[in-house]
Amino acid sequence: MLESLSLWWRSLLHRDDDMRNADDDTLDDSANALLSMLPLASIVVDDADEVIRAHPSAYTLGVVRDDAIVEESVLKAVREVRKEGGKKQFDLTTTTAQMAQSAPKAGKPTTREAARQALIGRRKDEPVSTVSRPNWLKVIVGRLNERFVVVLISDVSETIRFSQVRDSFITNVSEQLLKPTQSLERLADTLERDGADRNNIQENAAQLRRSCAHLEHMVSDLLLLIKAQEPILPTADNRINVMAQLKAVASEHTDKAALRGIAINVNGDESLEINGEAEQIQTALAKLVENAITYSPDGASVNMTAKPSEDGERVTIRVLDHGVGIDAKEQGRVFERFYRGGNQNGHSEDGIGLGLAIVKHVALTHHGSASVWSSPGQGSTFTLTLPLARKAGNERI
The missing domain is CATH 1.10.287 (Helix Hairpins)
Structure with missing residues (x-):
C-alpha cells in the first residue's frame, strides 16, 4: 500500500514547479484535478495550518474537524515537513463515532411504560447512545511548495479488521x-x-x-x-409477512420460557411484509428471543413488536427484555463473532457467542441493520430494521 501511495506522491510532486509560478494563495487547477483523482483521502494545509482542501473521508476518519487538523501527530508532521522539506510516512489509528442508537426512556420503566416503549418506540427527545470503531490509516505528508503541505491518507481498516x-x-x-x-x-x-x-x-x-x-x-x-451471509434479492416469490415470523418464533419458545415463568408478548402491524427468506428471519428472531429469555429473571416478560418506520420505507422489529442489561462499554462489541460480555449467568454458560453475529448478518443480507440499546439493570432492546417489500413498479406495499 505504501508503494502505491509513493507513486501517487511522486506524480503529485511533479506539479511542484508549476505551482511555484502560480498564485501562492490557491492551488492551481491541475493540482486540484490530480488530488481529486487520488484513490485515497487528501488534505491540503496552508502556512497557517488551516485546511484549505480536504476529502470528505478526512472528516469521517477523525483527522480533520472545522477546517483544522485535529490529530496531533499529523499536525506535527505537517509543520516539520513545511520547515525541513522531504516527506514523512507513518501509521495512525483514529476513532470514528458510528450511528447513534435509539435509547428508551431513561430510568427504570414501569410495566405500562415498558409496554408503550416496545409498541411505539422511543420519543424524539429521548437520549441516544453511540458506539465507535477504530480506523487504521497509512499517512504520507509532504510539501508542495513554500506555502502548501499535502497529507495523503489510505484507510486500511477493512484489511486489518478482516x-x-x-x-x-x-x-x-x-x-x-x-x-x-x-x-x-x-x-x-x-x-x-x-x-x-x-x-x-x-x-x-x-x-x-x-x-x-x-x-x-x-x-x-x-x-x-x-x-446468513448469502445475499437476498427482492423478488415476487420471497415476500413474507413479518408478524407471521414473530408469532412462529414466539410459539416455538413459549414452552421454554414458561419453565421459568417468562411470558412472550407479540404485538404489531399485521399487514407488514418484507422480501426475504423466512428461515433466516426466524433464525435471527429466535437468537434474540433466546438471549432475552436467557438474561431475564424468572417471571419477567419478553416483548416482540413490529411497526413501520415514520417514512413508511422500512419495518422496525424490536425484541425487548427487562433483564440484566449490557454495560455501555460492551455494547459496541456484542455483534462480533464469539464475543461474550461480562453479564453471563447460569443460563448462558453453554453459549457460543455467535447468535448476535448471525442476527447482524441476517439484517445486512436483507439490506437492513441491527442495533441495540441497553442499560444495566433495565434490560435490553434489540432492533432489526428491514426494507418493506415492494410491489410491481417499485411501489411500497
Whole structure:
C-alpha cells in the first residue's frame, strides 16, 4: 500500500514547479484535478495550518474537524515537513463515532411504560447512545511548495479488521474443538486406570456428552452464520409477512420460557411484509428471543413488536427484555463473532457467542441493520430494521 501511495506522491510532486509560478494563495487547477483523482483521502494545509482542501473521508476518519487538523501527530508532521522539506510516512489509528442508537426512556420503566416503549418506540427527545470503531490509516505528508503541505491518507481498516476476525475465528474455533477432545481423553484415562469404577466412567461420559453438545451447537451456528451471509434479492416469490415470523418464533419458545415463568408478548402491524427468506428471519428472531429469555429473571416478560418506520420505507422489529442489561462499554462489541460480555449467568454458560453475529448478518443480507440499546439493570432492546417489500413498479406495499 505504501508503494502505491509513493507513486501517487511522486506524480503529485511533479506539479511542484508549476505551482511555484502560480498564485501562492490557491492551488492551481491541475493540482486540484490530480488530488481529486487520488484513490485515497487528501488534505491540503496552508502556512497557517488551516485546511484549505480536504476529502470528505478526512472528516469521517477523525483527522480533520472545522477546517483544522485535529490529530496531533499529523499536525506535527505537517509543520516539520513545511520547515525541513522531504516527506514523512507513518501509521495512525483514529476513532470514528458510528450511528447513534435509539435509547428508551431513561430510568427504570414501569410495566405500562415498558409496554408503550416496545409498541411505539422511543420519543424524539429521548437520549441516544453511540458506539465507535477504530480506523487504521497509512499517512504520507509532504510539501508542495513554500506555502502548501499535502497529507495523503489510505484507510486500511477493512484489511486489518478482516485479519483480526480471521485470527479470532481460528482461535475460538480451536478452543471449542479442544473441549470434547479433552473430555474424550479423560474418559479414556478413566477406562484405562479403573475401568471398574462405574461412577467415574459415568461422570466423564456425561462431561463428554456436554462437550459434544457444545461442539454441535457451535457447528450449527457456524453453518447458520455462513447461510446468513448469502445475499437476498427482492423478488415476487420471497415476500413474507413479518408478524407471521414473530408469532412462529414466539410459539416455538413459549414452552421454554414458561419453565421459568417468562411470558412472550407479540404485538404489531399485521399487514407488514418484507422480501426475504423466512428461515433466516426466524433464525435471527429466535437468537434474540433466546438471549432475552436467557438474561431475564424468572417471571419477567419478553416483548416482540413490529411497526413501520415514520417514512413508511422500512419495518422496525424490536425484541425487548427487562433483564440484566449490557454495560455501555460492551455494547459496541456484542455483534462480533464469539464475543461474550461480562453479564453471563447460569443460563448462558453453554453459549457460543455467535447468535448476535448471525442476527447482524441476517439484517445486512436483507439490506437492513441491527442495533441495540441497553442499560444495566433495565434490560435490553434489540432492533432489526428491514426494507418493506415492494410491489410491481417499485411501489411500497
